[in-house]
Amino acid sequence: MHTKNILYLSYDGLTDPLGQSQILPYLIGLSQKGYYVSIISAEKRENFDLRKELISKIVEENTISWHPLFYTKKPPVLSTLWDIYRMQQLALQLHKRYHFKVVHCRSYISALIGLQLKRKTGVNFIFDMRGFWADERVEGGLWKLSNPVFKSIYTYFKNKEKQFLREADYTISLTHQAKQIIHGWPGLSNIPIQVIPCCVDTEVFRIPPKNSQGSSHETATFTISYLGSLGTWYMLEEMLQFFKRLLLHKPQAQFLFITPDNPQFILQSAADLAIPAEKIIIRKAERKEVPALLASSKISIFFIKPSFSKQASSPTKMGEILSMGIPVICNAGVGDTDYLFETYKTGILVKELNPAGYDLAISEIEDALNIPPEQLRATATTYFDLQKGVYLYKQVYDQLFY
The missing domain is CATH 3.40.50.2000 (Glycogen Phosphorylase B;)
Structure with a gap:
């Protein structure tokens, strides 16, 4: 016994x-x-x-x-x-x-x-x-x-x-x-x-070798990703609005969704905002397949509806993304996110979900991309x-x- x-x-x-x-x-x-x-x-x-x-x-x-x-x-x-x-x-x-x-x-x-x-x-x-x-x-x-x-x-x-x-x-x-x-x-x-x-299991989510990263790292394509289900709390419309603003600055950008959700729902939401369908890529993946797909993006985004209950929220995807050395774009007012962004350099904290807030965040993307992947991973290993x-x-x- x-x-x-x-x-x-x-x-x-x-x-x-x-x-x-x-x-x-x-x-x-x-x-x-x-x-x-x-x-x-x-x-x-x-x-x-x-x-x-x-x-x-x-x-x-x-x-x-x-x-x-x-x-x-x-x-x-x-x-x-x-x-x-x-x-x-x-x-x-x-x-x-x-x-x-x-x-x-x-x-x-x-x-x-x-x-x-x-x-x-x-x-x-x-x-x-x-x-x-x-x-x-x-x-x-x-x-x-x-x-x-x-x-x-x-x-x-x-x-x-x-x-x-x-x-x-x-x-x-x-x-x-x-x-x-x-x-x-x-x-x-x-x-x-x-x-x-x-x-996050930092042995599963690792910085990929440079020669194994997705093609977006070697070509003019700029891939921004979203990881996980969309569900009740994740703000698809606002993320697509952000992406539409991003296209004004980076016409070569594409939005990769790694999600089990219905592709038609995402594509219709993009169409409602006049975002071309070819700019949206949707992949369903088992857990072991996620790191390889995530590696094809230069930066990853998630917006969560801020509310009282979300002060107790810790998005799993945050640790997984950072562990791979990829910077994050997310909104303020969720869980300990504000503390993390103030304490560590993890990416871009969007304080206002409107065109002005999106443009400010977009102007900070190059700085975020210059954060060494090892530094982003160190944050994940310290905190997640x-x-x-x-x-x-x-x-x-x-x-x-x-």
Whole structure:
């Protein structure tokens, strides 16, 4: 029987792209440090069918015990309640077998199960909050507070949020900004919070050899890239508006989207702004294919809607891009981004999302391109390195075990 038994709960799937970049790498690192990890995850059937063998091989090689359940999408609310019930029952069964010392809960749905497990069995509870989730749902337009059902759900989770924070043996925050906000709330000024941003495997995302970089480095073409899903928070229209301004200064520019999203949505948005279709390149990529595609760009961009909830956000793509020695263009007011740009030279911080703000940023591109790639990568290894993230998680685990 292992003595360092951890139960990890995630309502995100290991077969999701996020599972491969932001869940498995940490748990593999912790497994290598002597912790025995059991994972319950909610898998989307399409992704599970596509990547089950790959993920199964990875967890087996790292003595991680994986217990996938299928995520149910419909009907709304009731499907989530059903998923919570199934995860709850499985968690209790596994606890009887493994006698977990710690339950590590990724975000709020999982924390509902973890807090109940703590109250029932006395297991140590880690609330890995990943952001102000209920506020994200409202500010992202997914929960309309004019709807009494969604208003009730929002109120419920905001109350639960305070319980999670009060009763957690440790809380993990992605940003110092969010930690500061929480410590300012009544009764929470002294709760233990460890800040661990979304980290990157700097061995996967490396500065490419000059002779292997994409053709845009050797020709007159200027490629700007966007990496990841667009979803609720990423501002496609504003990024395309920026690109349209960029074309006035660099007519040879092209915009590369590395994304699993529907190409027609992006192409239609570009057409609405009279951006020629040939200027837009869209590629879908598995995680292992991303670095080679990213290497074809000279600079990478992302704009996130600034809001209260986004003060707790740490974009995964930031570390991945910097780790490859590519400068970043992004907007102010998101997570610890302003601090990063003030402390390190990482690229261009756009303070106003309007033509004047875009033109100012465009005027700074040449300076950004002159930042040595090694310097950009050094920022990634200082702030976003996976091994540092594993070390910080281990510190939290060690405090709860000893």
